[in-house]
Amino acid sequence: MTSVCTRFAPSPTGFLHLGSARTALFNWAYARRHGGRLILRVEDTDRERSSPASEAAILDGLDWLGIDWDEGPLRQSERRDRHEAAIETLLAKGRAYRCRCTPAEIEDRKARAIAQGEKWTYDGRCRDLDLGQDCGSHTVRLRLPKSGHLGWDDLVFGESGQDAVEIGDRIIRRSNGNPLYHLAVVVDDLDMGISHVIRGADHHANTPFQIAIYRALESEPPKFAHVPLIVGPGGKKLSKRGGSVSVQEYRSQGFLPEAVLNWLVRIGWSHGDQEIFDREDIVGLFDLAPIHRSSAQADPAKLDSLNHHYIKTLPRAELMTRLHPFIESETGCPVELTPSIEELVDLLRDRSRNLTEMARLARFLTVEKIVYEEKAARKHLRTEIEPALRDLYEQLSNLDPWQADTLEAAFETVRARHGDLPMGKLAQPVRVAITGTAVSPGIFETLAVLGKRRSAARIADALAYLRRTQRPGV
């Protein structure tokens, strides 16, 4: 068994796309699983569309996901010499030839062939002309055998391939001297000793031509594994319309990399009934054979659920680190993480599907001044509750120690003294008084976390509010 070497080869023409991220993940997982190497190669030969900023964004996305590589980033643009040398070799050996046909001419002949109901591949007009480099503006075409099959055993799709005649002599060097993508990838993969090419299924149909290049170069092709594309809702192409398409967007929305990774690995791949895969699970269990051959939809609801799972299980210190920026953004100023915030965060884990939501629920603790939600105040801060609330205020003012069980006892006392007031009738007004909303963790825990001084002050504020608004009960 030769050693495994995979590569992830994105074009730096945007952010890290969800589909690319999964391809990167599969390459990473396969390499790690087999103790192999992962090479990061940036395919930046399209100068028009490529940008350093985009390359940085892709690296940043991989980094966030925890997908690390062993070599690179290598840039395809810096390997131009190697590509040119390969073409010269091919030319010298007669495995490629110069072609003077212009795009217009080709277009013309192609249209004519199709009009006659024929299939078009390059008709070989220049194939045997033996044109030299002084033949004027020309491209270089790969000379394909007249017969024979260009096949391979795909690790996902199984036996695949096409007859050479179906493909025809295709261009490997443009008239401006630039090597074409197919030539460049093959040369790069060869030079870098790639053993397994794991890439999107959109390349499945390109592979026969690349196999032809390997053969012309008298080299053994690597193993290929084409992984089906991720599609959006309705099976349509993934687009911004159907949700987020870049991993950075998920990060800024408060998703954890663990969740995104778990989500991606389960799209088109499975291991029995297992749903939760942490990094170690992936490295220990990943395999190419179970990958499906059909494209799959990415379900945002599943990501929510996974994210919730990881929010519930992440070690506290780790969670705090991830949450911190979200808290500061929600609060609107720098916030120092205190023990009470940490305590609250533990109470919030069951209640938050993402970090944005969690920070919002923690807001009442991190800000000095709360504002009542209109609807909550209207429903729960009514004049009728004033006597009980005042009584509670007095009870709490003298409460010591200030903790959940003593708070509960105080509530019970007040309840009993006001006509066996249902707990909800007392708890909800207090909840609005201290959080401004009708939703929070258990009221005793919430008060405990907020502390005696701030809780009392907020209840006093609510009493003042009650007197001000004079909102009668129903």
Add this chain to the structure above:
RNA sequence: GCUCCCAUCGUCUAGCGGUCUAGGACGUGGCCCUCUCAAGGCCAAAACACGGGUUCGAUUCCCGUUGGGAGCGCCA
């Protein structure tokens, strides 16, 4: 249009000829718990695209049909 690929609940999937009254997860609905919201527990609805074969027996194998996807560049 041509070539190739794919097809199990709404979604992701398990299944590799009998164990399938087709399993799990997410989502959805209901009930329980309950100071709110969650979490948790229990229950429910929900799929083998269609038609032919092969076989004693097909979700599983073969062929069509339909539906989806990819490729058909001097893009990557």
